[in-house]
Amino acid sequence: MNIRFMAGLALAALIPVLAYAAAAQKPVLDAYAVAAKAENTGFSGFSAERGKVFFLAKHDASSETPSCTTCHTTDPTKAGQTRAGKDIAPMAVSKTPDRYTDAEKTEKWFLRNCQSVLGRACTAQEKGDFITFMASL
Amino acid sequence: MRKVWAGLFAGAVALLGVGVFGTQRVFSANAGPDAAYVKECSACHIAFPAQYLPKRSWERILGSLDKHFGENATLSPTALAPIKAYLDAHAADSAMGNPRILRDVPASVTPIRITEMPFWTRAHAKLIARKAFDAPKVKSGANCIACHRGAANGRFEDDD
Numbered sequence: 001m002n003i004r005f006m007a008g009l010a011l012a013a014l015i016p017v018l019a020y021a022a023a024a025q026k027p028v029l030d031a032y033a034v035a036a037k038a039e040n041t042g043f044s045g046f047s048a049e050r051g052k053v054f055f056l057a058k059h060d061a062s063s064e065t066p067s068c069t070t071c072h073t074t075d076p077t078k079a080g081q082t083r084a085g086k087d088i089a090p091m092a093v094s095k096t097p098d099r100y101t102d103a104e105k106t107e108k109w110f111l112r113n114c115q116s117v118l119g120r121a122c123t124a125q126e127k128g129d130f131i132t133f134m135a136s137l
Numbered sequence: 138m139r140k141v142w143a144g145l146f147a148g149a150v151a152l153l154g155v156g157v158f159g160t161q162r163v164f165s166a167n168a169g170p171d172a173a174y175v176k177e178c179s180a181c182h183i184a185f186p187a188q189y190l191p192k193r194s195w196e197r198i199l200g201s202l203d204k205h206f207g208e209n210a211t212l213s214p215t216a217l218a219p220i221k222a223y224l225d226a227h228a229a230d231s232a233m234g235n236p237r238i239l240r241d242v243p244a245s246v247t248p249i250r251i252t253e254m255p256f257w258t259r260a261h262a263k264l265i266a267r268k269a270f271d272a273p274k275v276k277s278g279a280n281c282i283a284c285h286r287g288a289a290n291g292r293f294e295d296d297d
Contacts, residue, residue, distance in 0.1 A: 064207035083207070084182035085280035108213075115209035 025093060025100045025135050032131070035124035043125065051133025054126055061119025068117060077137055092137035100131045173219040177212055183282055183289045187227035188234050189251045195224040197247050252278035 029046065036043045055068045055076070064083065065071065071088060072080040077095050080088035089096045100106050106127075114122035122130075175184045187195070199221055202210045212220070225231065229238040241255040242248065251257055258265065261278065270278045281288035 062207065082181040083276070085276040085283060086180075086182055112209045112211055115203070115211070116207075 024097065025131060028100050028103050028106055029128055029131055029135075031103060032124045032128040036128055039124055046125070046128035046132040048129070048133040048136040051129035051131070051136075054129055055133060059118050062116060065113075065116045068113070070117075076134055091134050093135045094137055099134065106131075171223055173216070174223045177216055177220060179289070181208070181210070182279055185251055185279075185281075186291050187224050187231075188229055189238060189254065189257075190228060190248060191230045191234075191239060191242070192225055192228040193247045194249055195221075195228055198249055199224070250279075 033043070033046070036046075055072075056074060058067045060066065071082055072091050076091040079090055082088060089099075091099065093099055110122055110127050114120065114126075174187070178184050190198075198205070199217060202212060202217075227233045229235065238254070238256050248254055252261075257278075261270075264270065269275065275283045281293070285293045287293070
């Protein structure tokens with residue numbers, strides 16, 4: 001066995017490890033991409049930057065929860081707190097790796113929190129941008 | 138004749154079997170809804186004891202989850218059903234409840250907060266007077282666990 005082959009093998013073994021963090025969220029993100037395409041034929045992918053703007057934005061649908069940051073704080077790598085005082089695990093994938101891996105759970109909380117904070121359902125574009133931002137931290 | 142007796146015996150054994158397994162099934166079905174209640178109703182606050190509100194209160198709360206104390210806490214009908222059954226079977230006015238919890242609650246009133254139940258305001262009168270529930274660490278009277286460390290497991294003794 002020559003050394004180049006061995007190096008190639010080692011490199012190939014490394015790729016899945018590097019891709020792991022994003023791979024766990026891929027099925028959920030792919031499903032939102034399909035939905036976003038259905039919502040808008042001009043869909044051109046998700047953006048972490050748009051997700052950040054969305055996460056930090058203030059809305060006027062509710063005085064109790066005007067923003068995602070009301071409970072999740074402005075730093076998604078830190079734990080948040082519910083209005084009843086219970087800790088919320090950080091939203092950033094790097095801190096809470098199983099976030100956005102369970103499609104049903106993800107959809108349940110988008111449904112609830114988008115209604116609470118924005119007073120409407122979120123678009124698939126917004127959900128995908130949000131997860132992309134959380135996976136980038 | 139012997140065959141008849143044997144048949145009767147076998148029948149009795151079968152009936153006994155159905156009885157025993159029937160009971161077991163009921164027993165294990167009780168554990169299910171409880172787990173569903175804790176899973177779905179302790180994400181934002183502790184799973185409050187079912188015994189602290191009457192059935193009509195739980196019914197109103199479950200019927201308005203889209204406007205749940207300033208937040209949307211909607212559950213799918215599938216997720217809701219076992220929770221409704223559990224709360225109904227364990228509410229203050231169920232066979233599992235304690236009638237003292239309902240003292241001074243008129244039948245015409247449907248409380249939606251445990252903190253507005255007379256048993257609760259009596260037990261916490263001194264703390265309410267001291268505005269202890271406004272402290273940043275406590276946030277609200279719904280944050281039982283801030284003082285009662287065993288609250289999530291249903292323990293509310295003074296020293297917990």
